[in-house]
Amino acid sequence: MSGALETRLGPLTLQNPIVPASGTFGYGLEFTDFVDLAKLGAFCTKGLSLHPHAGNPPPRICETPAGMLNAIGLQNVGVKVFVEEKLPRLRELGATVIANVWGDAEEDYVAVVGALEGVADVAAVELNISCPNVEKGGMLFGNSPSATASLVSRVRAATRRTLVVKLSPNAPDLVESARAARDAGADVLSLVNTFVGMAIDPVTARPRLSFGTGGLSGPAIKPLALRMVFQVARALPGVPLMGIGGISDLSDVLEFLAAGASAVQIGTANFRDPGVCGRLVDELDAHCRNRKTTVAELVGRAHRSKASAGGEAGAEG
Amino acid sequence: MRADHRATLLRRRVFSPGFFSVSFRAPDLARAVLPGQFVMLEVAGRLRPYLRRAYSVADADPSAGEVEFLVRTIGPGTAALEDLAEGSRASLLGPLGNGFSLADLEKGARVAVVAGGIGAAPFPLLFRAFGEKGIRADLYLGGRNAAELDFRSRFDGVGAAETILATDDGSLGAKGFVTDAFARGAAAADPSYARVYSCGPMPMFAALARVVQRAKIPAEFSTEAAMGCGFGACLGCVIPATDKPFLVSCLEGPILPPERIAWEKVV
Secondary structure, eight states, X not given: OOGGGOEEETTEEESSSXXXXXXXXXXXXXXXXXXXXXXXXXXXXXXXXXXXXOOOOSOOEEEETTEEEEOOOXXXXXXXXXXXXXXXXXXXXXXXXXXXXXXXXXXHHHHHHHHHTTOTTOOEXXXXXXXXXXXXXXXHHHSOHHHHHHHHHHHXXXXXXXXXXXXXXXXXXXXXXXXXXXXXXXXXXXXXXXXXXXXXXXXXXXXXXXTSOEEEESGGGHHHHHHHHHHHHHHSTTOOEEEESSOOSHHHHHHXXXXXXXXXXXXXXXXXXXXXHHHHHHHHHHHHHHHTOOHHHHTTHHHHSGXXXXXXXXXXX | OOEEXXXXXXXXXXXXXXXXXXXXXXXXXXXXXXXXOEEEEEOTTOSSSOSOEEEEOOEEETTTTEEEEEXXXXXXXXXXXXXXXXXXXXXXXXXXXXXXXXXXXOTTOEEEEEEEGGGGTTHHHHHHHHHHHTOEEEEEEEESSGGGGTTGGXXXXXXXXXXXXXXXXXXXXXXXXXXXXXXXXXXXXXXXXXXXXXXXXXXXHHHHHHHHHHHTOOEEEEOOOOOSSSSSSSOOOEEEBSSSSEEEHHHHOSEEOGGGBOGGGOO
C-alpha cells in the first residue's frame, strides 16, 4: 500500500481514509472473517457507555428504499468490558481504534472518556452527540450549539486524546453546531449521523419500529450528507472532517473527499457487504496509482474547482 | 469458515404461485453448512431490497456442490429471488448461526419436527442428518389452509417416519392448529419424543412452548427476527430473553430453546 493514501485529521494521521462507522461495525471483531482490520484507516466502535446498555425492544430495524431505519438504542457492553475483553484482541490484530462514546448527561461522557484515559491503543475518542434513538442525551447535545459547546469543552478538559465530535444532521443549523464543537476544542468533526425518519405499517397504521421513529441511513441519504459536508468544509476551512452518509463505493468516497472530507466513514454498507471497507482501500489505492494522485490532493477538490464558485450549495432555508 | 460465497442459480422448482425452491451451485457452502444454519442472500446490484435477506438452508448436497432454499414470496426480497433468472449470480454470506443440535441423540431415538407454513424451510437438511444417524422423526406440518402447504411435496421421501398435516380450516389433514396435533401425537408417542424441533410464526411458537413445557420435552426453535446483517454487527434481530434483556438471534441463535425466550414480551 502506498503512502499516497495517508491522511491527516488534526493530530491524528491515518494510513488511509477508509473508516467503518460506529454502530455498523460492532467492536471490529465481528468482521475478522471478512476484512483485515489492520488494513483500514481506523474503525469506530459501537457507542460505549459507562455501564452496559440493553437498547430498545424490537422491532429495531426496518428496510426503506435504498436504505434502512434503525432504533437500536445504543446497546453496548459498556466501556469496562470493551477495554478488558475486546481491546486486547484488537491490539493483536493491528486495528486503529476510535472509541465512540455516549451518555445521558455531560458527566457520563466525561466518565467514559475518563475510563479510557491511559488505555493504550485507542487512537481517538468520538463523541456521539447525535443519536436519535435514546430518550436522553444523544441528539439533545447535538441539536443546540450551546449544549454542544458545553459538553465538548468539559470532555476537552478531561482528555488529551484526539477528540472527534459526531454531528447530527437533525440540528437546526449544522454549521453553527460545527462551529460550536470546534470552538470548544474538537480536533475533528464527523458528519453526519442518521436522519430522523419513520415508517408506518399501512395495514395496522402502527410505526414499524418500537421506538416510533428511527435513524435513516444508506444510499438514500448520500446527497443530503454530501451537501452538509461541503457546506461545513466551506464555512470552516481547515477543520478536519470525516464524511459519513450512505457511502457504498469508490465513487462515493471520491465525492466526499472532494467535498472536503479528509476521511470517510462507511456505515450501512457494512451490513450488506461486510468486506466492503477492505475493498474500498484497494480501489482507492488503485485509483491514486492510476491517476498519479494522493488522498491529500483529492481532499477539497470541489472547493477549488471553478464550477463550485457559483452556487451556495446547500444554503439554509 | 464464514465467507461471502458467489453462487450461481442452477434451477427453480415452483410448487404453486409464490411457493418455490431455488438451488445454487456453492460447493464450499454445501460442504460447511449444518442443519438449521442460514445465509444472508443478496441478489446483486439492487437498491430495493437494499439489505440482504436471511434464508435457512433447506438442503445441501456436498457431492453436487449445491445448496437449496425453500421460499414463500412475501416482499421485495423474496420477490427478487422469485424473479432471478437461472444462471444468474447471487451472494450467499454464510454459513451463519448455530444450527440444530442432534449429536447427543442416540441411534433409534424418536423426535418430532413441528413446522408452520414456510417455517418448514430448514427441515429437509435436518431429516438428512436424522437419516444418517438412524433417528426416527415424525413431521407435523400445519398452515392456515391447504394452499399454504403447497410446497409439501418437497418433503416426499425426506424420510419422515410419519407425516401429520393440520390446517386451521380443515382443508387439508386434521382441522385445527398443528400445535394441537402435536400435543395429541406427543401424548400417544411411545417411546416419548426425545426432542422437538420447530420453525414457524411467533404465535405458533408461543403455543408450542406451552405444550413442550407441560410435556417436559426438550425443544429447539428456529427463530426469525428481521436481520440487518446476520453476523452480529447491527443488533437489529434481538428477541426478549428470560436470562438477560435480549438475545441476538443471528449470533446466539437462530436455534433457541423456548425457555430462554420471554414469550410475554414477544409481540
